[in-house]
Amino acid sequence: MVLKRLNSILVFCFVVNMLTAQKxxxxxxxxxxxxxxxxxxxxxxxxxxxxxxxxxxxKNSYGTRILNASQxxxxxxxxxPEYISKVRGNLFWKIISKSNxxxxxxxxxxxxxxxxxxxxxxxxxxxAGGKDFTMLVTIPTDKFDNPLKEKTPxxxxxxxxxxxxxxxxxxxxxxxxxNIFSPLKSGRMIISSESHQLNSTExxxxxxxxxxxxxxxxxxxxxxxxxxxxxxxxxxxTIRDAHQNIISDGTYVYFIVQNKNNKIxxxxxxxxxxxxxxxxIHPDKEDNWQISSYIQGIAESNKTLNLTFxxxxxxxxxxxxxxxxxxxxGPIKSFQNQMIPDGLEVSxxxxxxxxxxxxxxxxxxxxxxxxxxDKNIYPDGIYDIRIKSAGITKELQKIKLW
Amino acid sequence: MVKNNKYFIRVIAMFFYIIxxxxxxxxxxxxxxxxxxxxxxxxxxxxxxxxxxxxLPKIAWAENGNEGRxxxxxxxxxxxNDYLDAWYVNHVSNKTNTTAGIEDYYTKNARKxxxxxxxxxxxxxxxxxxxxxNHNPDILFFSEDGQLIVLEDKEVIEYSSIYENDKFLYxxxxxxxxxxxxxxxxxFWRIRHKIKENEEDLIKNYTNVSIDTFEIRGINYYPQxxxxxxxxxxxxxxxxxxxxxxxxxxxxxxxxxxxxYVDFGKANVDQEKINKLKTLLDIAETNNLKAVVTLFDFYxxxxxxxxxxxxRHAEAIVTNLKDHNAIxxxxxxxxxxxxxxxRGKQNVIAWLEHMSxxxxxxxxxxxxxxxxxxxxxxxxxxxxxxFISFHYYEDVDLFxxxxxxxxxxxxxxxxxxxxxGLSSYSGFWRPFASSEEKQEAYHKKMQKVLTxxxxxxxxxxxYDFDKVPKEVVGSLPWRTNPQKRFGFIDTKGNxxxxxxxxxxx
Numbered sequence: 001m002v003l004k005r006l007n008s009i010l011v012f013c014f015v016v017n018m019l020t021a022q023k024x025x026x027x028x029x030x031x032x033x034x035x036x037x038x039x040x041x042x043x044x045x046x047x048x049x050x051x052x053x054x055x056x057x058x059k060n061s062y063g064t065r066i067l068n069a070s071q072x073x074x075x076x077x078x079x080x081p082e083y084i085s086k087v088r089g090n091l092f093w094k095i096i097s098k099s100n101x102x103x104x105x106x107x108x109x110x111x112x113x114x115x116x117x118x119x120x121x122x123x124x125x126x127x128a129g130g131k132d133f134t135m136l137v138t139i140p141t142d143k144f145d146n147p148l149k150e151k152t153p154x155x156x157x158x159x160x161x162x163x164x165x166x167x168x169x170x171x172x173x174x175x176x177x178x179n180i181f182s183p184l185k186s187g188r189m190i191i192s193s194e195s196h197q198l199n200s201t202e203x204x205x206x207x208x209x210x211x212x213x214x215x216x217x218x219x220x221x222x223x224x225x226x227x228x229x230x231x232x233x234x235x236x237x238t239i240r241d242a243h244q245n246i247i248s249d250g251t252y253v254y255f256i257v258q259n260k261n262n263k264i265x266x267x268x269x270x271x272x273x274x275x276x277x278x279x280x281i282h283p284d285k286e287d288n289w290q291i292s293s294y295i296q297g298i299a300e301s302n303k304t305l306n307l308t309f310x311x312x313x314x315x316x317x318x319x320x321x322x323x324x325x326x327x328x329x330g331p332i333k334s335f336q337n338q339m340i341p342d343g344l345e346v347s348x349x350x351x352x353x354x355x356x357x358x359x360x361x362x363x364x365x366x367x368x369x370x371x372x373x374d375k376n377i378y379p380d381g382i383y384d385i386r387i388k389s390a391g392i393t394k395e396l397q398k399i400k401l402w
Numbered sequence: 403m404v405k406n407n408k409y410f411i412r413v414i415a416m417f418f419y420i421i422x423x424x425x426x427x428x429x430x431x432x433x434x435x436x437x438x439x440x441x442x443x444x445x446x447x448x449x450x451x452x453x454x455x456x457x458l459p460k461i462a463w464a465e466n467g468n469e470g471r472x473x474x475x476x477x478x479x480x481x482x483n484d485y486l487d488a489w490y491v492n493h494v495s496n497k498t499n500t501t502a503g504i505e506d507y508y509t510k511n512a513r514k515x516x517x518x519x520x521x522x523x524x525x526x527x528x529x530x531x532x533x534x535x536n537h538n539p540d541i542l543f544f545s546e547d548g549q550l551i552v553l554e555d556k557e558v559i560e561y562s563s564i565y566e567n568d569k570f571l572y573x574x575x576x577x578x579x580x581x582x583x584x585x586x587x588x589x590f591w592r593i594r595h596k597i598k599e600n601e602e603d604l605i606k607n608y609t610n611v612s613i614d615t616f617e618i619r620g621i622n623y624y625p626q627x628x629x630x631x632x633x634x635x636x637x638x639x640x641x642x643x644x645x646x647x648x649x650x651x652x653x654x655x656x657x658x659x660x661x662x663y664v665d666f667g668k669a670n671v672d673q674e675k676i677n678k679l680k681t682l683l684d685i686a687e688t689n690n691l692k693a694v695v696t697l698f699d700f701y702x703x704x705x706x707x708x709x710x711x712x713x714r715h716a717e718a719i720v721t722n723l724k725d726h727n728a729i730x731x732x733x734x735x736x737x738x739x740x741x742x743x744x745r746g747k748q749n750v751i752a753w754l755e756h757m758s759x760x761x762x763x764x765x766x767x768x769x770x771x772x773x774x775x776x777x778x779x780x781x782x783x784x785x786x787x788x789f790i791s792f793h794y795y796e797d798v799d800l801f802x803x804x805x806x807x808x809x810x811x812x813x814x815x816x817x818x819x820x821x822x823g824l825s826s827y828s829g830f831w832r833p834f835a836s837s838e839e840k841q842e843a844y845h846k847k848m849q850k851v852l853t854x855x856x857x858x859x860x861x862x863x864x865y866d867f868d869k870v871p872k873e874v875v876g877s878l879p880w881r882t883n884p885q886k887r888f889g890f891i892d893t894k895g896n897x898x899x900x901x902x903x904x905x906x907x
Contacts, residue, residue: 057564057572061580061598062512063496063519064530064562066571083518092601096564096572103574103603120585122547135470135546139583139595145511147583147595173542173552174583174595177470 026050027100030075035107038088038144042080042106046095049074055096060108061089066096088146110148114140117154117200119193125206126182128245133181134205139174140195147174152195156180160189160207182207186245209248210241212299217255217291219305221282226309226390227334228284229341234267234291238274239299246274251295258290259283284344285391286311313340313390323402325375329387330368339367344389351384364389373401455669457490459533459710460717464540471544473551481541481551481584484591489534492516493707497531499524509585509594527567531706531749535559535713535756548586555580559604561756563706563749570748575604575756606759611769611788613731614816619905620656620694620860621649622821626893629867630699630874632659633666633678642682645864646689653905656730657686658694658820658860661719663701669711671718679719683728692730694820694860695723696773699736700873704745704753712753713760724765731768732761733820737775737793739782751782758786773820777804784812791820793862798824798844802851816858822848823862826898827887831880836887838898845890845903853906861904865889 030045048054048071056067056078065084069076084091088110094103118139126132136156140148154176157166160183169176180191186209192202221232234255239247253276257265269278289307294300316332327348332340346369350358358378362369369389378401385396461482473481484507491503499520504513523529536559543552556579563573578601584591625645628636649657659682666675679695686693697716723729734757738750758770769788774780780792790812794801808817826841828834845861852859866889875881886893890901 055571057574059562059576059601061596062515063523064532064564065519065522066526066528066564066566081522083515083522087515089596089598090578090600092576092578092598094574094603101603105601120545120547120550122545122549133546137545137550145515147597173554174581174597175543175550175552177543177545179546 026052027054027095027097027102029102029104031106033106035109036085038108038110038142038146039082039086042085042091042108044078044080044093044106046076046078046102047074048076050097050099052097052099057092057094057096058084059092059094060084060087062087086144086146088142088144110146111142111144112148113142113196114148114152114198115143116141116145117193117195117198119191119200119203121191121203121205125208127210128182128184128186128207128241128243129210130181130184133179134191136178136180136191136193136203138176138193138195138200140171140176140198147171148195154193154195156191156193158189158191161185161187180205184243186241209245210243212239212247212251212295213242214299214302215239215293216303217293217301217305219291219307223335224307224309225312225335226283226286227312227340228282228344228390230282231279232282232307233277233279234269234293234305235277236271236275236293236301239271239276239295240274247271249273251276253278253293253295255280255291255293258292260288265289283309284312284389310335311391313344313392315392316389318387318394318396320396320399322372324399325373325401327371327373327385327387328368329370329389330364332364332367332369332389340364340390342366346387346389349386349388350378351386352381354384375401455711455714457486457493457533457707457710458669458714459486459489460536460713461486462536462538464538466540468541469543471546471548473541473544477544477548478541481553481591482539485539485553485584485593486537488591488593489537490707493532493534495520496523497529497707499529506590507592509587509592512593512596529565529568530562531565532560532562533706533709535561535710535760542581550583550585551591552581552583555582561706561709561752563752570746573748573752575606576601577604578602606755606786608758608786609762609766610815611767612816613769613789616692616730616858617856618656618692618694618730618818618858618860619654620658620858621654621904622860622863623649623657623659624863624865624867626865626867626889626891626895629865629869630660630871631662631665632682633662633675637678637681639681639685642685643689646685646691649864650689650691652901653907655690656692656694656860658696658733660696660699660736662699663697663712663715665700666715666719669714671715676719676722679723680726683723683726687726687728691728693728694731694733694771695719695729696733696736698734698757701735702741702745704741704749706749709753709756712757716757716761717764720761720764724767729768731789732765732770733773733791734758734761734770734787736773738772739775739779754783755786758783771818771820777808780808780817781811784815787815789816789818791818793821794819795822795824798847801848802855805851805855805857819852819857819859821860821862823888825884825887826866826900827884829883831883835884838900842899842903845900849903849906861890862888863890865891866893866898868893 026049028047030047036042054069054076058065067078069078088108091106091108120137121134123134126134138154150171152171154169155166156169156178158180169178186207189205189207190202193200216237219232219234222230241247249272251271254268255278267278267280269276287309291305292301312335313332319328329346334340342365344364347361348371349356380402382398382400385399387394488507491507495504504516537555538557539553539555541551541553558578561575564571579599581597581599582593583595585594624632625641628634683693734754738754741750754772761770771787771789771791774792777792777794780790824841824844826836826838828836867886870882870885875885890898890904892898
C-alpha cells in the first residue's frame with residue numbers, strides 16, 4: 001500500500017517535471033551578449049521548438065515596440081531597429097507566448113566619444129570678491145544624443161584676465177558640474193569645456209563689481225546767495241567696492257539735505273564711472289544745510305557737508321494804490337542790486353481784527369509783484385496787511401480800504 | 403343687475419389685463435436674461451485654468467538632499483506636476499499614437515525619440531495602454547540657476563497592455579528604474595534625457611490573510627428609504643441603529659455595504675462621506691455586526707489611464723478605516739465579471755489584480771475578495787484574493803452540486819456566498835412569477851443547504867424597496883419591479899414569511 005502510494009507520487013512528480021521542463025525549454029535565449037554599443041546592430045536569437053508564432057516586446061526608455069520573428073529551423077531571430085538600438089539604457093525584452101514567460105534585458109551603452117557638448121552656465125552674472133559663484137553644467141553626448149557613460153573625463157576651462165585654468169572633472173549622474181567662484185576684479189570670464197578633444201563653444205560670465213563701500217561727497221555752486229534760482233550740484237567721489245572695482249553704472253545715490261528748520265530735502269542721481277551727480281535749487285531765504293548721502297542699504301557718505309546760504313534780498317519796498325486796494329511789491333533786488341530773477345515767491349495776507357481772512361501767493365516778474373483786493377469780496381474797512389518774501393516780513397497795520 | 407354685470411366684466415377685464423401684462427413681462431424678462439447670459443467677460447480670457455485630476459500615481463520623493471542648489475517646496479511641486487504630466491502625455495501618446503502634449507514635456511531632442519516609436523506603432527497598428535502605479539523620485543542634482551535637474555526614479559511599477567489591430571495581444575507589469583535630466587524651458591520642466599537603468603518583470607507576491615474560522619451569517623444591506631444611496635443626504639443614524647439591532651437579534655453577524663465611487667468623490671475622497679461610513683461602522687460594532695465593505699460601486703470604466711485615480715480612491719478609504727473593529731473584509735468590486743464584455747475581460751482582471759495589490763499594501767490585516775456575479779467566474783484571480791465570494795441567483799436545487807464542484811476546484815480557500823435571494827414579485831409585468839410563499843420556500847431550502855454544509859452566506863436583501871435607481875437594472879418596469887421585492891421585510895415594515903430563514907435557526 002505504501003509502495004503503491006510512493007509509486008503514484010513518483011509518477012506525479014515525473015509528470016509535473018515533464019510539464020514544467022517543457023514549459024521552460026520550449027524557447028531559450030541564444031544570444032549571450034548582454035551589452036551593446038549604441039547604434040550597433042542588435043539581434044536577439046532564440047531557440048524555439050514549439051509551433052507557436054512568437055512575437056517579442058522590446059521596450060527602452062522612450063517606448064515599446066512589438067517585433068515579429070524571422071525563423072530559421074529551430075532558431076528565431078529578432079532584429080532590433082536602429083531607432084531603438086541607438087538609445088542608451090536598458091532594453092527590456094519579453095516573449096509573447098502562451099506557454100512562456102521568458103523575459104530579460106540587454107544594455108545599450110553610449111559611444112565612447114562625444115559628438116556634442118551641451119553646456120549650461122548660470123547665473124550669467126556674478127559679483128566679484130570670491131564669495132559669489134556661477135555654475136557650469138556640461139553634458140557630453142554621443143552622436144545619437146546619448147549622454148556618455150559615468151566617469152567620462154571632462155575638462156573645464158576658465159580664462160579671466162591673465163589667469164587661465166583647466167580643471168579635470170568626471171561625469172556623475174549624466175552631468176559634470178563645477179562651481180566657478182568670482183575673482184576679485186570685475187570683468188568678463190570666459191568658460192568652456194572639453195571632452196575627448198571635443199570643445200564646447202565659449203560662454204562668458206559677467207563679473208559684476210561688489211557692493212559699494214562708503215564714499216565722500218562734494219558740492220559745487222556759482223554763489224552761495226539764497227536767491228531761489230541758482231542750482232547747486234552735489235557729487236560723489238568715485239564709488240568703489242572693497243576690491244577697488246568701480247561700482248556698476250546706474251547705481252542710485254540719494255542726497256539728503258537737512259535745513260535750519262529741520263526740514264528734509266531730497267535729491268538723487270545715478271552713477272557713471274562711479275560718480276553720481278545730483279542737483280538742487282537754492283533756497284529763497286538765508287539758510288544752513290547739512291548734506292549727507294547714501295546708497296540704499298549699502299553704503300553712505302563718510303562726512304556730512306555744511307552749506308550756508310546768505311541773504312540775496314536785503315529789503316524791498318511796496319506801494320499802496322487805488323484806495324489801498326492795489327499793493328505793488330518791488331522792486332526786489334538781489335545781492336548786486338540786480339532785479340531778482342523771475343519766480344521769487346511773495347505772499348500777501350489780509351487780516352481783520354487779527355483774524356486771517358485772505359491769503360494769496362504770487363511769484364515775481366521782472367522784480368515786481370502786484371496784488372489786488374477785490375472790493376466785492378472785502379468790503380471797505382480797516383485791515384492789517386502782511387507781506388512776506390525772501391524771509392522778510394512787512395506788517396502794514398490798520399490800512400483803510402475804501 | 404346691469405351694474406353687477408358691469409362690475410363682473412370690469413373684474414374680468416382687470417384680471418385679463420394683469421395676466422397679459424405678466425405674460426408679456428415674463429417673456430421680455432426671459433429674453434433679457436437670455437441675452438445677458440453666456441457672455442461673462444471674466445471668462446473670456448480663460449484666466450482661470452482649473453487643475454483636474456487625470457493622473458495620480460503614488461509618488462514619494464526621497465528626502466535625502468541633493469547636490470547643487472537647495473530645492474524648495476514650491477519648486478518641488480512644480481517639478482512633480484510637470485514630471486507626472488510628462489509620464490501622462492507619454493501614456494496617452496502610446497495609446498493613441500498621437501503627439502499631443504509631448505512638445506510641452508519633452509525637449510526637442512528627446513521628443514524625436516518618442517516620435518520614432520509613435521510613427522512605427524502607428525504604421526503597425528500597435529497601441530499600448532500603459533500606466534505607472536508608483537514613483538519614487540529622488541533629486542540628485544539641482545543647478546544653481548534653477549534651470550536643470552537630474553533625478554532618479556527607482557522601482558517604478560508600470561503596467562502595459564498591448565493591442566494589435568485593436569485586439570488585445572498581451573499585458574505585463576514590470577518594475578524599472580530611471581535616471582533623467584530635466585530642463586526648465588518656458589516655464590515647463592521638460593525631460594531632456596531619459597535613461598532606463600534596469601527593468602524586470604514584477605513578481606507579484608500574494609500574502610493571504612485567512613478568515614477561515616469566521617462563520618459569516620450575513621446580509622447585503624441598504625436602508626429601506628435610501629437603497630443604493632446609504633451615504634447620501636438622508637443618512638440617518640437612528641435608522642441604521644434600528645436596522646442593525648433587528649439584524650443582530652435575527653442571528654445575523656455580518657453586513658455587506660457598498661461605497662459608490664463617484665458619490666464618495668472619486669480620486670479626492672470626501673471626508674464627510676468617510677465620516678458617515680465611520681459612523682455606520684461604529685453603529686455596526688455596537689450591534690455586534692461586522693462589515694464587508696464593497697468598493698467601487700457604480701464604477702465601470704477600468705480604463706488604464708483611470709487606474710491611478712481609482713487607486714487614490716481606494717487608498718483614502720482603506721487608510722482611513724483599516725483600523726476599525728467592524729471591518730471584516732474588503733470586497734474590491736461588485737460583480738466585475740458583468741463588465742467583461744463591454745470593457746475587455748483582460749483589462750478588468752488586470753484592474754482587479756492591481757487594485758488588490760494596492761489594498762494589500764495598505765491594509766495587511768483584513769482579507770480581500772471580489773464579489774463575482776456567478777459561480778463560474780469565482781475561480782478568476784483566486785490566488786490574489788483571500789477568500790472567494792460569488793453570487794447565486796440560479797436554480798436553488800443545483801446550488802449544492804455547483805458549490806461542491808467549486809470547492810473541489812478551490813479546496814484551500816474559504817468560499818462565501820456573497821449574494822443570493824428571490825424576489826417575491828408577482829404582478830402586471832410578471833404575473834404568477836413568484837410570491838411571498840415561494841420566497842419563503844426558497845430561503846428555507848437555501849438555509850438548509852447552507853447550514854448543513856456550514857457555508858458562509860450573505861443574502862439579498864433586508865428590505866423591499868419603493869424605488870430602484872435606473873443605474874442598477876435599467877428603467878424597464880419588468881426588470882425594476884422584481885428588483886424591489888427581494889427583501890425579508892416588505893415596504894410597510896411587516897416581516898415577510900421568509901424572515902424566519904434570514905439566518906440559521
